[in-house]
Amino acid sequence: MRRILVTSALPNANGAIHLGHLFEHILTDIWVRFQRMMGNECYYVCADDAHGTATMLAAERLGTTPEAMIESLREEHADDLCRFHVEHDNYYSTHSPENEQFTRAIYERLAADGRTFTADVEQLYDPERELFLADRFVKGNCPRCGHDDQYGDNCQECGATYDATELGNPRSLLSDATPELRSSDHYFFDLAQFTDFLKDWTATDAVQPEVTNKLAEWLTGGLKAWDISRDGPYFGFTIPGTKEKYFYVWMDAPVGYMASFKNLCDRTEGLDFEDFWRADSDAEVHHFIGKDIINFHCLFWPAVLRGADYRTPTKVHTHGFITVDGVQMSKSRGTFINAGTYLEHLDPEHLRYYFATKLAANTDDVDIQLDDFVQRVNSDLVGKVVNIASRCAGFIHRGFDGVLAASVHDEQLWAAVTDARRELAELYERGDVGRAVRQITGLADRTNQYIAAHEPWKHVNDPERRDEVQGVCSLGINVFRALAVYLKPILPAMAANAEAFLNIESLAWEDAGRPLVGHEINRFKPLFTRIDRKDVDKVIAATVAQAETENEDESDEGSAQVSIDEFGKIDLRVAKVLAANFVDGADKLIELRLDLGDSQRTVFAGVREAYDPSTLVERHVVVVANLAPRKMRFGTSEGMVLAAGPGGEDIFLLSPDAGAKPGMRVT
């Protein structure tokens, strides 16, 4: 039996849990649940990352203390994640006595062994707020291209990277004051001492190959010393032997993994911290992180552990980012979806399943396509997997008093299902969950084919074929049970419903290898509900509404409004319909030939249910003339005709009043 400690990256204590956090915690949780099903001893800890200037400033703005603010957020975060069935053994905070103790002890060990040094650093200082300014709190002119309004680390316009002290006309974002250059002693961790160790370590399978490649960039370029101190005022832990020097948040954040685990050990009988963390521990430590923080987890963190004589991570599992419908999550688009908003309208397992279908052991970004989300859940889970149980259960109850057959009707099908558990276990272990899901739905397909081929509904009243009907439907139920086992790491609540239906104890992985025979099952009740696209739209609308309220408070950035310039980019024109035709093979589209005055073009419009083509010819419509052409199944659409209404039969095309001519700009 393996002993495994698992962590997800620590959410910041400065905002709600959103889709990005959910992705990481759900994929970690799937792995953890799988390990537990395999009989391994697996602990999963996390915490809020509480420290930093941002926390301090946010608390100040709210008129409260950082401690009060982070504690209420911690509770909210833990609750949100719990409601998505993410099963942490401990959800702690980096602002904890354990963490302070570990961080200081690690630092003292590093300092005693000559792994640290101090040096003078010149930094911008806000004389009004009386604090040193991190790069994100300074703006000025880019030293290379001179562009205004650039942050202190790199230029959005020309891509240059530079030091904040190089900015022209710098100003503090906190006070608008002009920062002064001040020098201060900083404490450094001498990362370069660990270069050889890191070269070896990053080349092992402790990290994915593409991560190894990426890290080689830093390793061959020469590692710089890592500045681990910040000047006060700062919300964090003070560095031993100093006044007003604090550990940089990234110094104590990963130590927070240890602290959270220590806190768990202290209240768990028989669980020993040192068993997992001493240098020669044979337990495993797995970190799940996003690709934005690989340098912290694959360079700094292993080096710090090594230098402090702790064990290094067994594996760092790096994943990509979440996008929604192809673009980054955005508050104004309504795709910066918070956990709480989602839960008001949708089932957490819908999201768990959809994420699972997208999971692979690589660092590619994952795109959530809202239509795809609805379809996959409805057709895969409800239409295929759960449907097997649903269609078989009735026969077993009506004809056989709810008792399953005494033997397996089709050994070949059962073997395929049961043999899959070995490969599926490998896929879960590797994190190739999407592939596992595809195999599972493939088995469901095969089983639906099998049931259709034997047509139990035809033979159920034929006394001679009663045994066959019972056999077929019993095997269907058994396959469903095996699939519920395979899906249990992803869908724990659905699995629990299945257990109740099947009248069995908690499903274990090896149950997929043992059929239920001569067993009485309970009546079937829907185990899983389908998604209504309208509920997805409600989540989007609620998120947009939130963004708008936030904008009223601080109309800083990310406004849901568009500027006149942005509106001006959209070229709306009056067009005359020259021809309109049905499209062969399409039941929603009409192909329109439009006259835009100086040009003609073809546009496909989804208005067939509402309009007869012949009534459209000669009428004027409003068209988006500079919309990127879109290739569709029946041809390329070169624009979009504007219409109002929810769709279907309720579509109403816009028209200009009499006198408008084709080609006229709509403004």
Next chain:
RNA sequence: GGCUGCGUAGCUCAGCUGGUUAGAGCACAGCAUUCAUAAUGCUGAAGUCGUUGGUUCGAGUCCAACCGCAGCUACCA
């Protein structure tokens, strides 16, 4: 700019160390079916595998350049 990764049917993706007519699911069309949460089955249509050049008897698969997308570029959490 440098680096990492990605670019295969309308959409999501498989295609391992290069080898016969490029696969699956969703969506779409037709047919069948009615046991099932309008679920299921069968059939079909759909791709110059980002572009160009190269290596090879043979390349989606290897190499180069280019184009596009995403991310990183160390005190932003």
